[in-house]
Structures are given as structure tokens and as C-alpha cells.
Amino acid sequence: MNVATSQSEVTGPATPVGSGSHQAKIVVEDFIAFFGAQAVLRNIHLSIYPRQRLAIIGPAGSGKTTLLRSLNRLNDLDDDFRHTGRILLDGGDIYDSSTDVAALRRRVGTVYAVPTPLPWAIYDNIAYGPRLAGVRDRRRLDELVESGLRSAFLWDEVKDRLGEAATNLSGGQQQRLCLARVLALEPEVLLLDEPCSGLDPISTAKIEDALAELKSRYCVVLVTNNTKQAARASDRTAFFLMGELVEVGLTTQVFTNPADGRTGDYITGHFG
Amino acid sequence: MRLSPAITQRLVVAFLWLLTAITIAILAFIIGHVLAHGLPYVTWDFLSRSPEKMGREGGVFPIIVGTLAVTGLAVLIAAPVGVVTAVYLTEYTRKGRLTAVIRFGADCLAGIPSIIFGLFGFAFFVIALGLGLSVLSGALTLALMALPTIIRTSEEAIRAVPWSFREVSYGLGSTRWQMVTHVVLRSALPGITTGIVLSLGRCISETAAVMLTAGSALRMPSLLGSCRTLALHFYTLSREGISMNMAYATAAVLIVAILAIDLTAYWIMRRFITKMS
Numbered sequence: 001m002n003v004a005t006s007q008s009e010v011t012g013p014a015t016p017v018g019s020g021s022h023q024a025k026i027v028v029e030d031f032i033a034f035f036g037a038q039a040v041l042r043n044i045h046l047s048i049y050p051r052q053r054l055a056i057i058g059p060a061g062s063g064k065t066t067l068l069r070s071l072n073r074l075n076d077l078d079d080d081f082r083h084t085g086r087i088l089l090d091g092g093d094i095y096d097s098s099t100d101v102a103a104l105r106r107r108v109g110t111v112y113a114v115p116t117p118l119p120w121a122i123y124d125n126i127a128y129g130p131r132l133a134g135v136r137d138r139r140r141l142d143e144l145v146e147s148g149l150r151s152a153f154l155w156d157e158v159k160d161r162l163g164e165a166a167t168n169l170s171g172g173q174q175q176r177l178c179l180a181r182v183l184a185l186e187p188e189v190l191l192l193d194e195p196c197s198g199l200d201p202i203s204t205a206k207i208e209d210a211l212a213e214l215k216s217r218y219c220v221v222l223v224t225n226n227t228k229q230a231a232r233a234s235d236r237t238a239f240f241l242m243g244e245l246v247e248v249g250l251t252t253q254v255f256t257n258p259a260d261g262r263t264g265d266y267i268t269g270h271f272g
Numbered sequence: 273m274r275l276s277p278a279i280t281q282r283l284v285v286a287f288l289w290l291l292t293a294i295t296i297a298i299l300a301f302i303i304g305h306v307l308a309h310g311l312p313y314v315t316w317d318f319l320s321r322s323p324e325k326m327g328r329e330g331g332v333f334p335i336i337v338g339t340l341a342v343t344g345l346a347v348l349i350a351a352p353v354g355v356v357t358a359v360y361l362t363e364y365t366r367k368g369r370l371t372a373v374i375r376f377g378a379d380c381l382a383g384i385p386s387i388i389f390g391l392f393g394f395a396f397f398v399i400a401l402g403l404g405l406s407v408l409s410g411a412l413t414l415a416l417m418a419l420p421t422i423i424r425t426s427e428e429a430i431r432a433v434p435w436s437f438r439e440v441s442y443g444l445g446s447t448r449w450q451m452v453t454h455v456v457l458r459s460a461l462p463g464i465t466t467g468i469v470l471s472l473g474r475c476i477s478e479t480a481a482v483m484l485t486a487g488s489a490l491r492m493p494s495l496l497g498s499c500r501t502l503a504l505h506f507y508t509l510s511r512e513g514i515s516m517n518m519a520y521a522t523a524a525v526l527i528v529a530i531l532a533i534d535l536t537a538y539w540i541m542r543r544f545i546t547k548m549s
Contacts, residue, residue, distance in 0.1 A: 074443060079366060106445035116436045119459060128454070129444035178440075185444065 025050040025189060025219045026071060031085035033066050035078065040066050042243045044085070048189075053211060053220040055234030055251065057227055059266065062240040064223045068191050071221065072108035073101050089189075106133055109182035113194040115174035117166035122158050125166045125177060129185040148184035152176040153210050172203025179210060189219045197225060208233045227267050231255050239263045303527060310524025313517050319525070323490050327505060328515045332522055334492045338499030339529075341407045342486055343475040346414035351468050353415075354422030355457075358464075361423070362430045363452050382420035389417050390484035398485055405498040410486025414478060418471035425470065429463025430456055462541045469537040473530055479503045502526040 024047035033041040041063040048054050056064045066075065073094060075081040086093045094104055106129065118125055126145040127135075135141055145162070149155040154176040158169070166177055175195055182190065192211075196204040211220055211233055224230050230237050231251060238248035239260070247260045258264045275283070321331030357374075365371045393413030403409045433456050441451040457464070479501075487498030488508060500508075502522055509519035 072443070074439065077439065077442060102445045102447050105443055110443045112436070112439070112443075114436065116434075116440050118437060118440060118455060128441075132441075132444060132446045132450055132454075181444065 023049060025090065027086075027088040028067070028071075029086040029088065031067075031070065031087060032083060033063070033070060033075070034080075034082040035066075036080045040243050041070075044245050046238060046245060046248060048219055048221060049236075050188075050219045051215055051217070052236060053215045053222060053234045054248075055230035055237045056221065056223045056240060057225075057230045057237060057266070058240035058246075060225070061242070063243040064240050065193055067240070068110075068193050068221060068223050071189070071191055072105045072110060073099075074105075074110060076101070102132075106185050107187055108189040108191060109185055109187040110191045110193065111175070111178050111182055111195045113197050115171055115178055115198070117169070117174050117177055119165065119167055121163050122166045122169070122177065123162040126181050126184045129181060133185065144184040144186075145180075148180035148182075149177075151183045151210065151214060152180035153206050154180055170203075172199050172206065175199060175203065176206065176210070179207065183214075187218065189221065190214065192220070192222045194223055194225055196229065204229070227255075239266060241266070306520060306523045306527055309517075310520035310522070313521035314524055318521055322492075323505075326512075326514050327490065327509050327518055329518075332502065332505060332525065334490060335500050335502055335505045335522070336525070338407070338486070338493040339476060339501040339503075339526075341493050341495075341499065342410045342414060342482060342501055343472060345407065345411035346418060346475045347468060347472050349411060350415035350418040350422055350471065354419050354467075354471075355426050355464060357419075357423050358426035358430055359452055359457070362427055363448065363456065378420040378423045381416075382424070385480075386417060386478055387480040387484075389413055390481035392416075393481060393485035404496060405485065405487030405489075406496045407486060407493050407499050408495050410482050410499070410501075413481050413485040414475045417478070417481060418475055421471040421474065422464075422467050425467025426460070426464045429460035429467065432463060433459045462544055465537060465541060469533060472533060476501070476530060476533075477503050477526070479507050483507075502529070 026046075026048040028044050028046040028048075031041060031044040032039060044067060046067075056067065058064050069075045070083065070087060071094075075083075083095065087095060089104070089108065093099075109129075118128065120128075123145055126148050127141045130141055130144050135144070146155060146159075149158065154173060157173060158164075158177075166174065169177060175198075179192075179195070196207055199207070208229065211222065214220060215235070222230070222234060234251045236248060237251040237254040239246045239254065239258075239262075241262055247254065247258060247263050249259065254263060255267060258267065318331040319336070320333050322334055323332060324330035361371050361374060390413065393409060393416070397403045397409040397412050398405055403412075437455050437459060438451055441455045446454065482501050482504050486501070488500045488504055489498035490500055491497070493499030502525060506519050506522040506526065509515055509522060
């Protein structure tokens with residue numbers, strides 16, 4: 001991985017650029033999301049760049065999770081969900097009727113707030129995604145399971161008991177299992193929805209370490225309620241408030257010199 | 273007069289204990305009575321020979337085969353249809369008028385007396401479709417009777433699978449069908465099995481519907497030939513005063529068979545659950 005490129009991208013355009021940008025991995029254009037009659041996201045414009053970690057912060061109910069779940073169409077599972085606007089992944093609209101949603105979700109993987117191992121063996125949990133994608137070769141599956149677990153910093157703890165039930169792992173291990181499960185699909189974008197909200201500080205540190213390594217290969221979007229985590233574990237930060245994107249920029253800038261007074265108020269704990 | 277809470281508590285516990293004890297005692301008495309009167313006549317000969325003189329002598333071997341054929345075939349037909357219906361109702365439809373109607377229909381079906389099913393089976397399978405009094409007619413009729421139980425219990429089992437499992441599966445790039453087969457059915461299997469075993473119990477002990485559709489022939493059964501089941505054999509032997517000893521022996525075989533089915537299902541489920549968690 002070329003350090004110079006990554007540097008230029010980190011220090012590149014700090015504010016969202018329009019659809020003209022050729023380097024953005026994901027471009028959200030004038031996106032409005034409704035649940036029933038209620039608009040939960042309003043006119044969102046946001047670019048997400050490869051090999052960067054974007055943190056999305058904001059108080060509860062600000063639309064962070066809705067945006068995250070819009071990026072791989074998980075909101076489609078809710079019958080009440082409607083949207084207008086576009087979300088482009090490598091230039092193609094993911095809401096286009098020709099989109100293969102299953103394939104999209106393999107490219108854009110999600111780790112949920114609550115660790116949700118399926119009630120199977122550790123190995124089968126990790127191999128489930130690749131198997132769905134049609135990988136049958138046992139050696140290839142073994143490789144994907146091992147590399148996923150290694151990237152999630154879990155391999156050393158479970159390598160001798162891959163056949164044991166995943167539900168017997170501790171909470172922190174389960175969440176890293178969920179991370180490994182997504183990584184085994186070799187996705188392009190990694191979405192994390194408050195992945196550490198139920199975890200102890202040591203488990204949280206392990207997840208953050210994993211994310212720091214992963215950013216060299218993936219585009220990471222991290223929704224978090226923990227502003228300190230956003231400051232620690234992201235390159236850019238977006239602040240959402242009541243369904244609006246208040247500001248987005250380099251994390252250092254957002255935290256030291258926010259452009260909008262409301263951002264500063266939230267970060268310093270005046271509300272939310 | 274007011275009783276102190278401690279005394280009330282004791283009275284309630286004693287009352288609940290008494291009712292439970294009565295229930296279990298009655299059950300134990302029935303099973304004990306049948307086994308005590310029947311087991312002495314359950315010999316290898318009884319199990320392996322054909323009945324003679326209307327069942328006054330000989331054994332029940334063709335009747336055991338007939339019971340297995342009718343109930344086995346009924347469950348083989350009803351289980352896939354019932355489970356698929358339950359999957360459709362829970363995973364492929366939104367809650368709406370249509371599913372409410374289907375559910376209501378299934379519930380009504382569950383409350384219909386078996387003799388009505390027998391009459392329908394006789395009119396439809398035996399006469400209209402020309403299947404005659406046969407294993408097939410009996411099995412199809414019993415399958416209709418078993419369907420509501422299987423649909424309802426399967427639905428409950430499927431609903432009990434946490435929503436998060438489905439979301440995880442979708443998130444990992446599964447289609448709906450892959451999600452249903454790999455995650456939902458796999459997790460719901462113990463509950464679905466319970467429902468199927470319950471309906472198997474209802475089928476194996478059915479008499480009225482079987483008499484009208486499978487007949488009561490004492491020969492070895494064939495798919496399109498008439499046969500007799502254990503429950504019906506017991507009814508005929510006792511009702512027509514042929515032989516109370518043979519009737520009790522038949523009942524004992526039936527009870528042991530049902531216990532064996534229940535215990536096997538319970539054992540399989542226990543194994544399945546401990547393997548999973």
C-alpha cells in the first residue's frame with residue numbers, strides 16, 4: 001500500500017464533494033429517507049472515500065443508523081421505508097432496479113450494534129457468507145475463515161476450537177466474530193453500527209485496532225455514540241443532528257475547530 | 273376472617289400441587305390399567321402373526337403395518353405442505369387480510385370433528401377420486417386433519433427465530449430463500465419437529481376418519497387396498513365383543529408405540545438443542 005496516496009487522500013477534500021468526484025467510493029446525493037410519513041434523513045450529500053475511516057456521530061435519533069443501513073439497502077427490510085435521491089457506489093446507483101441486492105451486501109458489509117452470532121459453530125458462522133456466495137472448495141473456505149479471523153484479531157483465541165458454538169464466546173469475542181464474518185466476504189466497504197456500545201474497554205480497543213489495520217484495504221464507516229471513539233478511530237467525521245448532516249471534515253478539524261457551533265456544542269457535551 | 277399471606281401462600285401451593293397430582297394420577301391410572309390388562313397378551317406371536325377369527329386369535333402384524341403405512345404416509349404428505357405453508361405465511365407475506373383468512377381457516381379446520389373429515393374423505397377421496405377404501409385415502413384424509421396443527425406449530429417455531437438472525441443473513445448477502453432454508457428453518461427445526469410429532473400422535477390414535485376412508489380389512493395393506501389401524505382394531509374388538517383380552521393387548525401396543533415416538537422425538541430434539549448451543 002502506497003503511503004503517499006493514502007496521505008493525499010486523507011488530507012484531500014475535507015468537505016463533501018459532488019458527484020463529479022472520481023475518487024469517492026460512495027457518493028450520497030440529495031438523499032431523503034422516510035419511515036412512514038416521517039422524514040428521518042433530509043437532503044444528505046456526503047462522499048465517502050476509499051482507505052479511510054469515516055465516523056458518523058450525533059445524538060440518538062439523528063439518523064446515523066438510517067444512513068448507514070441505507071448504504072447497503074438493509075432498510076429495504078422495513079416495509080415502511082421510502083427514499084428519494086441517489087447513493088452511488090463506484091458511480092452506480094445502488095437503488096437502481098437492476099441492482100443485485102445480495103451482491104451489493106457482499107460488497108458493503110455490516111457489523112451491528114449487538115453481537116449476533118448465529119447459533120452455529122464458529123467456523124460455520126464465518127464460512128456462511130462465502131458459502132452463500134457459492135464458495136464450495138473446503139481449502140478456499142478455510143483460507144477465508146482464517147484470514148477473516150486474523151483481520152478481526154480473533155484467530156489466536158479461537159483457532160483450536162473452530163467447531164465450538166459461537167454463542168459460547170464472550171461478548172467482545174462475539175463482536176469480533178461478527179467482524180470476521182463480514183471480512184470473510186472480502187467486502188469493499190465496512191459499515192459498523194455502534195459496534196462497541198456493549199463492550200468493555202479492552203474489547204473496544206481490540207476492535208479499534210482491527211479497524212486501524214483494515215483501513216488500508218477497506219473503506220470504513222463507523223457510527224458511534226462515543227465521540228472519544230470517533231476522535232480516536234477515524235480520519236473524517238460527519239456530525240448528524242435531527243436528520244441533517246451538519247458538517248463533515250477531517251476528524252482533527254471537526255474536533256478542534258468545528259465549522260458549525262452545534263458540532264462544537266455536541267462534542268463538548270452541551271447536549272445529546 | 274382474613275388469612276395471613278404466609279398461610280394463603282401455603283394453601284395455594286397445596287392446591288396447585290393437589291391438582292397436578294390428580295392429573296398425573298389419572299394419566300398413570302389409564303396407562304397402568306391398559307398396560308396391566310394388555311401386556312400379558314403381548315407376545316412375540318401376537319406381534320408377528322396375522323389375526324384369525326376376526327382377531328379373536330392370532331396377532332396384529334398386518335394391523336401394525338397398516339397403522340405405520342396410514343399414519344406415516346399422512347405425515348409424509350402433511351409435513352412438507354404444512355411447513356411450506358407456515359414459511360409462506362410468516363416469511364413471504366405481510367400481515368394482511370389474506371393471511372388472516374388462511375390462519376382463520378387453519379384454526380377452524382383444527383376444530384372440526386374427525387368424523388366430518390372421515391365423511392369428506394369418503395365422499396371425495398374414496399368415491400369422487402375413485403381411490404376406494406385404501407391406505408392412500410386414509411392417509412390423505414389424516415393429512416388434512418394434521419395440517420392445521422403442523423401449520424400452527426411451525427408458524428410459532430418460525431416466529432420464535434430472532435429477527436436479528438434474518439438481518440444478519442441478509443447482511444451477508446443471502447437471498448430470502450437462502451435465509452429461510454439456512455437460518456430460519458434450521459433454527460426452528462426443534463419446534464417444527466414437535467408439531468409434526470404431535471400431529472403424528474393425533475393420526476395414530478384416529479379411528480372414525482380411518483374407518484370411513486381406509487376401511488377395516490384385516491389383510492396386509494397395500495397402497496390402494498383397504499387396511500386396519502391399531503386404534504380401529506381396538507375399537508372393533510371391544511365394541512363388537514370379540515375379545516377384550518386382544519383389545520387390551522392392541523391398546524397396550526398402541527400406547528407403547530406412541531410413548532416410543534414421543535420419547536424418540538424428545539431425544540432427537542434434546543440432542544439437536546445441545547449440539548446447537
